[in-house]
Amino acid sequence: MVPEMVHYAPFIGGDRMLEAVRPWLSASAVVLGLLLAAPATSLAADPQKVLRIAFEVAETGFDPAKVTDNYSNQVTQVVFERLLSYDYLARPMKLVPGAAEALPDVTDNGKTYLFRLRKGIYFQPDPAFKGARRELTVADYAYSIKRFVDPANRSPWRFLVDGKIVGLDDVAKRAAQSKRFDYDAKVAGLEIVDRYTLRIRLNQSDYNFAYIMAMPAMSALAREVIEAYPDDSNAHPVGTGPYMLKSWTRKARIVLEANPDYREVIWDFVVSNDPRDQAAVAAMKGKRIPQIGRVEISVIEEEQSRWLAFQRGEIDFIDRFGSFAPIAIPDNKLSPDLAARGITWDRSVEPEITYYFFNMKDPVVGGYSKEKLALRRAMILAYDTAEEIRVIRKNQAIEDQMPVPAGVVGHDPAYRSIIRHDPQLANQLLDYYGYKKGSDGYRNDPSGKPFTIVLTSEPQATSREYDELWRKALDGIGLRFETRKSPFSDNIKAAEACQLAMWGSAWAADYPDGENFMQLLYGPNSHQSNHGCYESAAFDEMYVRMKNMPDSPERDRLFLLMSRQMEVDGAWKLGVSRYRNVLVYPQVKGYRYHPINTAVWEYLDIDPAARRQ
Amino acid sequence: MPFDKPQHVISPSLWALAWKRLVASRVAMVSLGIVAAFLMLIALSASGLIAKDWARETGVNYAPPSFLGEDIEQAGQPAAPGGPISASDKPTELPIQDPLADAIADIRGEKKAPGSEAPSGESQTVDPLADVMADIRAKGTQATVAETRASTLPFGADKWGRDVLKKTIKGSETSIFVGLAAAFVATLLGTVFGAVAGYYGRWLDDFFNWFYSVFTAIPYLLLILAVAAVLQQKGTLTIILILGLTGWTGTFRLIRGEYLKHKGREYVQAADAIGASNGRRMFVHIFPNVSHVVLVQLSIYTVAFIKAEVILSFLGFGVPVDVVSWGSMLNEAQNELILGKWWQLAAAGTAMALLVTAFSLFTDELRDALDPKLK
Numbered sequence: 001m002v003p004e005m006v007h008y009a010p011f012i013g014g015d016r017m018l019e020a021v022r023p024w025l026s027a028s029a030v031v032l033g034l035l036l037a038a039p040a041t042s043l044a045a046d047p048q049k050v051l052r053i054a055f056e057v058a059e060t061g062f063d064p065a066k067v068t069d070n071y072s073n074q075v076t077q078v079v080f081e082r083l084l085s086y087d088y089l090a091r092p093m094k095l096v097p098g099a100a101e102a103l104p105d106v107t108d109n110g111k112t113y114l115f116r117l118r119k120g121i122y123f124q125p126d127p128a129f130k131g132a133r134r135e136l137t138v139a140d141y142a143y144s145i146k147r148f149v150d151p152a153n154r155s156p157w158r159f160l161v162d163g164k165i166v167g168l169d170d171v172a173k174r175a176a177q178s179k180r181f182d183y184d185a186k187v188a189g190l191e192i193v194d195r196y197t198l199r200i201r202l203n204q205s206d207y208n209f210a211y212i213m214a215m216p217a218m219s220a221l222a223r224e225v226i227e228a229y230p231d232d233s234n235a236h237p238v239g240t241g242p243y244m245l246k247s248w249t250r251k252a253r254i255v256l257e258a259n260p261d262y263r264e265v266i267w268d269f270v271v272s273n274d275p276r277d278q279a280a281v282a283a284m285k286g287k288r289i290p291q292i293g294r295v296e297i298s299v300i301e302e303e304q305s306r307w308l309a310f311q312r313g314e315i316d317f318i319d320r321f322g323s324f325a326p327i328a329i330p331d332n333k334l335s336p337d338l339a340a341r342g343i344t345w346d347r348s349v350e351p352e353i354t355y356y357f358f359n360m361k362d363p364v365v366g367g368y369s370k371e372k373l374a375l376r377r378a379m380i381l382a383y384d385t386a387e388e389i390r391v392i393r394k395n396q397a398i399e400d401q402m403p404v405p406a407g408v409v410g411h412d413p414a415y416r417s418i419i420r421h422d423p424q425l426a427n428q429l430l431d432y433y434g435y436k437k438g439s440d441g442y443r444n445d446p447s448g449k450p451f452t453i454v455l456t457s458e459p460q461a462t463s464r465e466y467d468e469l470w471r472k473a474l475d476g477i478g479l480r481f482e483t484r485k486s487p488f489s490d491n492i493k494a495a496e497a498c499q500l501a502m503w504g505s506a507w508a509a510d511y512p513d514g515e516n517f518m519q520l521l522y523g524p525n526s527h528q529s530n531h532g533c534y535e536s537a538a539f540d541e542m543y544v545r546m547k548n549m550p551d552s553p554e555r556d557r558l559f560l561l562m563s564r565q566m567e568v569d570g571a572w573k574l575g576v577s578r579y580r581n582v583l584v585y586p587q588v589k590g591y592r593y594h595p596i597n598t599a600v601w602e603y604l605d606i607d608p609a610a611r612r613q
Numbered sequence: 614m615p616f617d618k619p620q621h622v623i624s625p626s627l628w629a630l631a632w633k634r635l636v637a638s639r640v641a642m643v644s645l646g647i648v649a650a651f652l653m654l655i656a657l658s659a660s661g662l663i664a665k666d667w668a669r670e671t672g673v674n675y676a677p678p679s680f681l682g683e684d685i686e687q688a689g690q691p692a693a694p695g696g697p698i699s700a701s702d703k704p705t706e707l708p709i710q711d712p713l714a715d716a717i718a719d720i721r722g723e724k725k726a727p728g729s730e731a732p733s734g735e736s737q738t739v740d741p742l743a744d745v746m747a748d749i750r751a752k753g754t755q756a757t758v759a760e761t762r763a764s765t766l767p768f769g770a771d772k773w774g775r776d777v778l779k780k781t782i783k784g785s786e787t788s789i790f791v792g793l794a795a796a797f798v799a800t801l802l803g804t805v806f807g808a809v810a811g812y813y814g815r816w817l818d819d820f821f822n823w824f825y826s827v828f829t830a831i832p833y834l835l836l837i838l839a840v841a842a843v844l845q846q847k848g849t850l851t852i853i854l855i856l857g858l859t860g861w862t863g864t865f866r867l868i869r870g871e872y873l874k875h876k877g878r879e880y881v882q883a884a885d886a887i888g889a890s891n892g893r894r895m896f897v898h899i900f901p902n903v904s905h906v907v908l909v910q911l912s913i914y915t916v917a918f919i920k921a922e923v924i925l926s927f928l929g930f931g932v933p934v935d936v937v938s939w940g941s942m943l944n945e946a947q948n949e950l951i952l953g954k955w956w957q958l959a960a961a962g963t964a965m966a967l968l969v970t971a972f973s974l975f976t977d978e979l980r981d982a983l984d985p986k987l988k
Contacts, residue, residue, distance in 0.1 A: 304947045323948040373712055391674055391772050418704040418711060428720040429713070459930065461944050467934040468773070475668075475935075483934050538709075561707055568711040 045242075045258030047293035049606040051588070054300040054315045057488045058251035061234025064219040065147045065155045068529070069492060070508060073216040074599035075254060075297075079124075080219030080239030083115050083141060083198075084210060086597050089269045089277050092407070093512050093596060095210055099136065099220065099240065103210065110205035110550065113213075115141075117196040122261050126238040128228035136240050138198035140220040142190040143183060146171070147221070150181035156496060157217040159525045164209075165189035166201040183223065207550045211511030214596075242290040242602040251489070254297040256601075258290050265289040267590070267603060276346060276592060284590035284605060291605040303462055310583065313611070317584040317591060323462065325394040329581060342586030342610070347579055351407040351595045352508040353400050353517065354575030356383075356455075357532035362501040364451050366533075368569065371446050374433040376570030378426035379453070380419055382473040383573055392465045397576035402563035403517045405577045407595070409551060410514025410559035417574070418567050426477045435478075443478045452480040456494070456503045459485045466504065495531040503531065504575070509596055514559045518543055521566055534571040587611040627905070627983070634982040641978035647971035655786040664786075667779035667937065672763045672770035675954050678777075679765045769956035771945065780937055781960040787938035789968070791852055791922045796914035798857025803864025804907055810865070811872025812895050821865070828862050837921065841930045848933055852925060856918045864910045871903040905983035912976035916969050923965065939965045 059072040064080055067073060085098035097103055099121055105114040121136040123129065145165070148155045149172035163169055166189030175181035189201040202209060212218060222238060229236040237245050242265075243256040267289055271281045284291075298315070300306045303323055310318040321328060328335055334345040358376050360366040365376060389397050401417045404410040434446035444450045455470055457463040467483045474481040486494075494500050510516050519525055522543045523535035539562055546558040566572060584591045587610040594600050625633075635641045658664045677683070711717075763770075768778040810821035828836070840855045875881060876899065884898045919939075925931040926940025939961045946958035 302947075304951065307951070324951060326952055370712060370716070374716065377713055412705075414705070416702045416704045425717065425720065429716065432716050432720055459928070461947055464934060464941075464944070465772070471934050472773070481935070485930075560705065561709060564705075564707045564709045568709060568713070 045290045045293040049292045050294045051292045052296045052315050054298050054306050056320050058299045060489045062237035063233040064217050065153055068156045076216045077599040078243040079237045079241045081241045082214050082218050084214040088603050110207045111202045113200045115198045121240050123222050123240055124238050124244045124259050128225040137195045139192055143223050144221045156528050159528050160212055164202055204548045208513045215510045252299055256295040258293045280590040280592050290602040295601050316588050319582040322393050322396050325396045344584050346582040346593050350578050350580045351405050352506055353405050354506040356504040356573040359501050359532050361498055361533045365501050371433045373570055374429045378429045378477055380573045381426040382423045382477045384421050397578045399576055400574050404514035404559050408509055408512050408514055423476045437478055442480045454501045456484045456491055456500045458488050498533040518562055536569055539565045631982040638978050644971040644975040651968050655789050658782050658786045664779040664782040667783040670774035671776050672766040672774045674772055674774050676766050676770035678769040678956050679767050683764045768960050771957050777957050777960045781964050784937045784939045784942050788919050788922055792915045792919035795853045795856035795918040796911050799860035799914050800864050800911045803861035804868050807865040807868025808872050808895050811869035812876055825862055856921050867906055875899045909980045916972045
């Protein structure tokens with residue numbers, strides 16, 4: 001269960017780099033050089049190779065410090081670069097150097113991290129650089145980290161660095177007073193040793209910090225660009241990654257093109273026993289990253305439309321097609337019809353959870369009195385997750401027992417929650433605490449006032465199925481229920497402001513450690529990622545203890561205790577972990593699903609000849 | 614033999630003549646019959662005589678229609694690996710106190726052995742809630758008996774196992790009610806606005822024309838969605854308002870034209886001469902002469918709004934989650950059709966097609982009957 005953290009898999013062999021350069025040294029050597037180099041250096045990205053994909057939810061923007069949704073992050077992942085990245089094929093997931101030369105030197109019991117940046121990485125051209133070539137330096141990483149605590153950014157990622165980096169909180173405090181964040185102020189914990197060396201000092205030991213440095217939020221941004229577009233950083237992503245934003249029609253279409261200045265990176269991953277990995281390696285090994293010259297992303301929110309677009313070959317691969325699982329993968333086998341078209345199937349359990357939070361500040365469902373606890377517990381007991389899995393998810397999910405999913409540190413497969421679907425007990429609990437039924441057959445609160453449970457959800461057809469399941473559950477225990485509909489991107493903003501009484505969403509691991517899930521319940525993260533504004537002293541105390549501990553059995557036990565604390569407080573109705581089923585057309589080469597770096601486009605190739613007309 | 618009884622030649626009224634022409638048309642009678650049958654159906658369902666228990670899950674999920682026989686592949690999708698937690702699994706014991714544990718133990722009639730977390734079966738004492746519990750248990754067993762679900766239903770079941778036939782009847786009630794009510798609102802608004810604009814003319818006419826132009830300048834569906842977004846609240850009444858408030862423009866133009874035409878006629882001048890007030894001239898003298906237009910408009914709108922409700926619900930802006938309508942059924946059917954579960958689509962689609970066709974044909978015949986010169 002514990003992923004190995006330190007593993008070095010070089011992207012580039014020094015020899016190959018030389019070979020790639022050699023053909024251009026002299027005209028006479030060109031032919032010979034190309035012949036010699038052919039197996040190792042294929043040409044750079046081909047604009048004729050177009051990858052077409054669909055997002056099921058609209059993006060919100062491309063400023064890594066401001067966006068949290070998976071869809072926006074997929075784009076920021078390929079436009080920007082982090083110091084660290086993940087090995088494409090290794091499972092359990094392994095960190096590898098990204099823009100850094102090597103994995104960091106961790107000293108001082110996990111309190112000091114020393115990063116060395118690769119030299120000669122340049123930003124994509126942008127008017128903000130006034131025509132000059134702009135090299136990436138570690139100052140850009142320090143700047144990007146400071147942006148999280150700049151109050152003007154109201155960054156939802158602030159929790160990643162809050163109270164963590166030596167001296168950063170002082171600068172943030174001063175900014176809160178002066179209303180202006182001083183980016184030039186020295187922060188002791190972000191020491192720029194030289195242009196290419198960054199020493200990060202932490203207040204407390206944190207053995208997950210290397211994972212954090214691999215998250216899309218930790219991308220390097222150029223200060224000139226942010227200052228050139230102060231109010232619209234979401235629309236001007238300028239990074240050093242393999243792709244750049246070509247055009248953007250908000251909430252409809254995103255076109256990326258390969259970055260011609262992207263440094264030379266060669267596809268070279270260690271092959272495992274998995275035949276799917278072997279196929280990817282056979283197709284891709286030795287090619288230059290990226291091969292695909294253009295990525296076209298359409299936002300197609302309706303599942304059926306996405307499925308039909310895939311059927312017609314309008315998108316090159318599809319994931320999240322739950323309702324169609326019975327025809328795509330009947331009996332958990334790829335349907336012969338799809339197999340005949342050369343389509344391949346890639347399944348894995350997501351390191352993710354779905355959950356419905358209850359807003360603890362809400363006058364109806366919130367609060368910690370026994371009456372309110374009983375109300376929430378009753379709703380949680382009444383909701384039938386097994387039926388959700390069977391009917392709505394077509395058995396393509398497993399029920400979660402704890403907020404830390406399988407494949408993530410802190411998960412215990414033997415753990416059993418105190419929650420069992422039991423509508424009868426739910427009814428009795430409500431009776432017990434004086435929620436008496438009024439003349440309309442629905443319950444009033446113990447003081448006799450009628451109340452309504454309001455669930456926020458999205459206008460899509462699939463959301464209505466969950467609404468119906470909730471309605472059934474709450475009807476069964478005599479609670480009035482209504483839904484409010486608005487788009488996901490609006491809901492997430494309202495949720496961050498703790499304005500929704502009840503809303504369901506999913507959280508996918510940013511890094512394979514349970515802390516990343518428990519932070520969704522940590523009190524001080526209210527108004528950021530803690531959408532229910534859940535605040536429990538007991539939980540928070542355990543969370544802080546867990547955070548300062550290296551991976552150990554005591555730390556694993558804390559995850560169980562925190563899970564139980566969340567259960568007894570009724571902060572969430574915990575849901576499921578979905579299977580990620582991906583169907584891939586034969587023209588796409590090298591596809592493997594990566595649970596964390598979900599945007600794997602740079603590792604793929606397109607064979608236009610194999611594309612069906 | 615139009616004049617069979619020559620004794621007293623009483624010129625029959627417009628309505629009597631129209632009724633006669635209507636009765637003579639077989640198409641009109643058949644379609645009227647269908648519409649009447651639907652109206653009766655929704656009256657029965659609204660009064661709770663039929664389809665009252667449409668939300669009960671009587672069949673298995675996606676139970677096929679009886680004439681197809683049982684679905685052998687019902688169990689087709691096996692539970693994926695890592696399946697459900699078995700009921701015998703006890704919660705992991707941890708030293709965290711559940712604040713509701715006492716209440717739950719109380720409810721379950723379990724008394725905790727002192728100092729022990731696990732409930733002990735031996736130390737059961739008299740349960741203060743024993744009567745209530747027995748009652749609840751009795752109800753519980755009843756519910757379990759009813760749980761036996763049919764493997765087929767006359768018209769199949771939806772994904773939760775609800776009877777599609779009952780659902781369609783309940784859906785008809787919503788859709789037809791919405792259609793009729795919204796048509797009434799729209800026609801009323803259109804008629805009043807049209808009458809005022811056409812009769813008074815001048816700045817009032819300009820005002821209403823301007824208002825009309827603004828409304829028609831916005832694409833219809835967009836307008837509906839905009840109003841829906843502004844109203845926020847979901848409910849049948851909201852849909853009626855949305856459709857009614859956006860749909861009056863057609864009637865307005867027609868009625869305005871009629872009033873413009875009629876206000877100069879001799880009978881109106883005569884009414885003016887005997888001192889009839891403006892209101893009286895508008896609604897007592899002119900209105901009966903244009904009321905056939907209104908009636909035709911009303912029926913055209915009913916058809917249009919039934920369809921509009923379907924579109925709204927299909928787009929997810931329609932009826933709330935505890936209400937079923939043809940639109941919400943078709944919305945659900947999107948994905949079902951591809952899975953081969955066609956019966957919900959068929960039932961809602963057939964019901965809607967039947968009513969809309971019958972209503973449209975009837976409207977056509979009604980117009981012909983009321984205005985024979987147009988033929």
